[in-house]
Amino acid sequence: MTINLNYMSQNKPSTYLKALLFLLIIIISSNRFVHAQITAKSDSTENYYGFPDIDFEIEKLNKYLKNTQKNLSDKSQSALVDSSFRKLTKRIILEEDEFDEYNHKNLSKFFLINSNRIWAGYQSQLKGWQTYIYETLSALEKQTLTLNEKEKKWNSTIRRLGEQNVPISIKERIQKVLKEIKTLQKANYKYSIRLINLENEVTDQLVFVESVIVELEELQSNYRTKLFQVSEEPIWNLNLKDSYSGTVVERLKRAWYENTKSFNNNKEIYLEHLSNYIFICLLCLFLIFFLRFRYIKIFGSDHKSLKFDLNYILIAKPNGSAISFFILFFFITFRNIPLALTGIMALLLLLVIYFTSFSYTKKQGKGILWRFIILMFLNNLEVLFWYYGDYSRLFILIETVVAVLFSASYLTTKFTHITLPNLRFRKVISILRYPIFILFLVSFFGNIFGFLNLSVLFLKIGIQSTVAVIIVIALWHMVLSLIQITIDLIRKHEKLKMLHYIPLLKKRLTQFFGLLFMYLLLYVMLAILELEAPFDEFMEEFFELERHIGGFAFTYLSIIQFILSIAITYGLYALVGIIFNNKNFKKSQSLRGVPAAIGMTLKIIIGISGVMIALTAAGFDMTKLSIIMGALGVGIGFGLQNIVNNFISGLILIYERPVQVGDIIEIGPLIGEIKSIGIRSSNIRTYDGSEVVVPNSNLVSDQLINWTLSDDYKRIEITVGVAYGTDPNKVIKILTEVAKESSMVVNQPEPRVLFQEFGDSSLNFRLLFWVLFENGLQARSDISVLIADAFAKNEVEIPFPQLDLHVKEGQDKENEKVVEGDQKDETLKLTKTSPNEDQ
Numbered sequence: 151m152t153i154n155l156n157y158m159s160q161n162k163p164s165t166y167l168k169a170l171l172f173l174l175i176i177i178i179s180s181n182r183f184v185h186a187q188i189t190a191k192s193d194s195t196e197n198y199y200g201f202p203d204i205d206f207e208i209e210k211l212n213k214y215l216k217n218t219q220k221n222l223s224d225k226s227q228s229a230l231v232d233s234s235f236r237k238l239t240k241r242i243i244l245e246e247d248e249f250d251e252y253n254h255k256n257l258s259k260f261f262l263i264n265s266n267r268i269w270a271g272y273q274s275q276l277k278g279w280q281t282y283i284y285e286t287l288s289a290l291e292k293q294t295l296t297l298n299e300k301e302k303k304w305n306s307t308i309r310r311l312g313e314q315n316v317p318i319s320i321k322e323r324i325q326k327v328l329k330e331i332k333t334l335q336k337a338n339y340k341y342s343i344r345l346i347n348l349e350n351e352v353t354d355q356l357v358f359v360e361s362v363i364v365e366l367e368e369l370q371s372n373y374r375t376k377l378f379q380v381s382e383e384p385i386w387n388l389n390l391k392d393s394y395s396g397t398v399v400e401r402l403k404r405a406w407y408e409n410t411k412s413f414n415n416n417k418e419i420y421l422e423h424l425s426n427y428i429f430i431c432l433l434c435l436f437l438i439f440f441l442r443f444r445y446i447k448i449f450g451s452d453h454k455s456l457k458f459d460l461n462y463i464l465i466a467k468p469n470g471s472a473i474s475f476f477i478l479f480f481f482i483t484f485r486n487i488p489l490a491l492t493g494i495m496a497l498l499l500l501l502v503i504y505f506t507s508f509s510y511t512k513k514q515g516k517g518i519l520w521r522f523i524i525l526m527f528l529n530n531l532e533v534l535f536w537y538y539g540d541y542s543r544l545f546i547l548i549e550t551v552v553a554v555l556f557s558a559s560y561l562t563t564k565f566t567h568i569t570l571p572n573l574r575f576r577k578v579i580s581i582l583r584y585p586i587f588i589l590f591l592v593s594f595f596g597n598i599f600g601f602l603n604l605s606v607l608f609l610k611i612g613i614q615s616t617v618a619v620i621i622v623i624a625l626w627h628m629v630l631s632l633i634q635i636t637i638d639l640i641r642k643h644e645k646l647k648m649l650h651y652i653p654l655l656k657k658r659l660t661q662f663f664g665l666l667f668m669y670l671l672l673y674v675m676l677a678i679l680e681l682e683a684p685f686d687e688f689m690e691e692f693f694e695l696e697r698h699i700g701g702f703a704f705t706y707l708s709i710i711q712f713i714l715s716i717a718i719t720y721g722l723y724a725l726v727g728i729i730f731n732n733k734n735f736k737k738s739q740s741l742r743g744v745p746a747a748i749g750m751t752l753k754i755i756i757g758i759s760g761v762m763i764a765l766t767a768a769g770f771d772m773t774k775l776s777i778i779m780g781a782l783g784v785g786i787g788f789g790l791q792n793i794v795n796n797f798i799s800g801l802i803l804i805y806e807r808p809v810q811v812g813d814i815i816e817i818g819p820l821i822g823e824i825k826s827i828g829i830r831s832s833n834i835r836t837y838d839g840s841e842v843v844v845p846n847s848n849l850v851s852d853q854l855i856n857w858t859l860s861d862d863y864k865r866i867e868i869t870v871g872v873a874y875g876t877d878p879n880k881v882i883k884i885l886t887e888v889a890k891e892s893s894m895v896v897n898q899p900e901p902r903v904l905f906q907e908f909g910d911s912s913l914n915f916r917l918l919f920w921v922l923f924e925n926g927l928q929a930r931s932d933i934s935v936l937i938a939d940a941f942a943k944n945e946v947e948i949p950f951p952q953l954d955l956h957v958k959e960g961q962d963k964e965n966e967k968v969v970e971g972d973q974k975d976e977t978l979k980l981t982k983t984s985p986n987e988d989q
Contacts, residue, residue, distance in 0.1 A: 271416035470506025711767035719760025799846035871912030
């Protein structure tokens with residue numbers, strides 16, 4: 151205990167001293183850093199170019215001025231923005247006039263939705279141009295600052311040269327460069343003024359567009375507040391004669407114009423996203439047909455055997471699956487499309503799903519699909535019938551009657567006890583059938599008694615929500631089919647040593663796409679309920695609102711981005727480790743160590759990049775890393791030398807590759823197989839089963855034996871002796887045959903037998919042969935047994951060690967006399983001691 155107390159008392163002052171010294175170094179370093187910054191700033195105010203550097207700097211400046219002038223002269227993008235903005239302004243004015251012509255208190259819900267999408271498209275275009283102008287102005291501002299600094303430096307240079315005797319040509323060149331700088335500054339200023347004016351116009355137009363969107367949202371909100379109010383006469387009081395003015399053709403033209411003008415008005419936005427959409431579709435098409443080709447090549451093309459299998463979707467119906475994904479990508483890529491086109495694409499997707507993913511469903515399931523295809527078709531026609539006045543109510547009446555009749559058949563006892571148990575998605579159908587029927591029934595009576603807004607909304611929710619569930623389930627099963635085919639193909643590659651990761655990979659992919667489809671279904675449901683705009687506003691405010699804890703500011707979005715960045719980094723890190731596992735390249739001896747080096751390099755890049763991206767996403771100021779690196783440098787100086795040494799040694803092991811995972815090494819008394827090489831240490835498993843963690847610096851600096859560096863073979867030597875008089879040629883032949891007959895002995899190099907020496911008791915021979923390192927101990931034992939059997943069979947004697955003892959006769963007599971004399975002396979000693987004992 152005294153020793154421990156003395157140890158602590160002796161080490162406490164040194165610990166405190168180290169801590170104080172650590173703080174002192176940080177303070178001195180920070181002061182020097184600040185002083186260096188101040189000095190740099192003060193020096194930069196009076197900087198100039200030295201005479202030897204003038205020619206080089208002038209050439210360098212000329213290149214910069216040419217590039218800057220080229221960027222200023224290339225105003226095609228800005229001119230395109232200006233031209234497109236003028237055209238958009240005219241369309242906005244025209245759209246405003248058309249919107250004002252209608253009675254805002256009597257606008258249909260479909261008209262409001264289409265108008266909202268049109269004005270949202272205008273908003274998106276204006277925001278894009280606003281962002282482009284802002285970025286261009288920021289770049290121009292940086293160019294202006296750079297030009298001002300260069301002008302100041304060259305003016306300082308020419309003033310200094312005026313005091314010296316320098317050639318006039320150099321001064322003229324500098325004056326020419328300064329003149330070009332001033333010309334470029336003026337052009338930069340004019341271009342900036344032009345963009346600022348354009349930015350003001352775009353901002354004003356954006357404010358106006360956003361005010362119209364707010365007005366449209368208020369009108370839609372009024373519709374939602376009047377859901378349970380009578381907005382129309384009862385259906386028996388309809389006067390169809392005066393329900394609309396104009397011919398049928400005029401109404402059709404009007405409907406066509408209202409539902410297609412957003413394409414003309416927002417054509418630029420669609421063209422911007424068209425290339426991305428085409429690329430995604432081509433990539434999806436290639437993936438589907440590539441996997442299908444590989445699957446058929448390996449497992450055969452018998453589609454009938456897969457009819458009730460999940461893989462049947464993509465194997466037997468690749469075209470339909472590809473079209474389904476194309477339509478899904480269309481909805482994701484192109485926003486603010488007309489309402490009629492949305493319904494048409496959804497109906498087309500439903501038809502494609504019927505002929506593809508549900509080809510393995512039963513007859514009852516196909517019947518349900520056909521009924522909702524008909525209902526979706528009728529629901530799409532509502533957009534057209536709203537241009538025919540009160541005739542639209544008769545159409546809605548017919549639509550609700552059909553919907554009630556279709557849904558009522560799913561509430562019968564026969565369907566519940568006979569049909570439903572045999573359906574594939576019986577749980578979903580069992581949950582939806584009662585709410586859907588109630589919605590259709592309320593819609594029917596709402597239309598009859600004049601609750602038109604309620605009737606239209608409930609009918610829309612009943613039909614479109616069911617169709618959305620069907621579409622999402624079908625697409626989800628297509629993705630599951632894609633995942634299953636991929637997993638099946640990976641499992642067929644027996645050479646891969648990562649098959650135990652397959653269940654985990656499948657689970658993670660299923661969870662990832664499951665979350666995506668859950669979010670997709672949620673957003674579609676909100677769109678059907680006409681709540682996507684409030685939902686977007688709420689999510690934007692919730693996640694992007696800045697919150698404060700003391701002096702630290704953060705948003706929930708930054709926290710989520712940080713977590714996602716770390717999760718993606720971890721996933722990529724693990725995936726690289728799985729792919730570049732040395733076991734996957736074990737048969738490629740020429741690639742020995744290369745996969746590990748590539749994998750470690752990618753891990754380091756992914757790890758550092760991921761952490762940097764995560765910190766940036768969280769709002770961390772990356773300029774503060776200099777302080778952290780300074781503190782880390784001090785820490786290395788104090789107590790992290792071993793860690794840094796092991797880290798550098800780990801990099802040496804990875805790139806120089808003196809040892810690799812799977813090698814058998816011997817370092818000091820330790821011998822075993824390397825299981826892993828990490829950044830700091832390596833793991834070695836000995837033959838008795840213990841796991842030893844060895845610092846990487848020991849593997850680099852200490853002498854070690856690598857038994858499997860160039861190959862996995864080891865030479866075994868067995869020494870055996872035979873009795874004198876045995877024919878040596880016979881022994882050599884027997885030993886050679888024994889070695890060649892063993893399955894563990896390799897053919898190249900061939901086994902060799904050497905006559906070693908004439909021993910004291912035998913003729914000694916050496917048998918040399920090569921085996922796999924892992925078979926060394928067993929091969930020595932087996933071949934030794936075979937040698938003993940072969941010698942016994944061929945009557946070859948293995949002699950015992952012999953020792954000849956030669957004794958001379960005279961020496962024997964002398965020895966006997968000596969022994970007799972010793973015995974007499976011993977008798978006398980006993981006689982002298984016996985009286986004492988009696989006493």
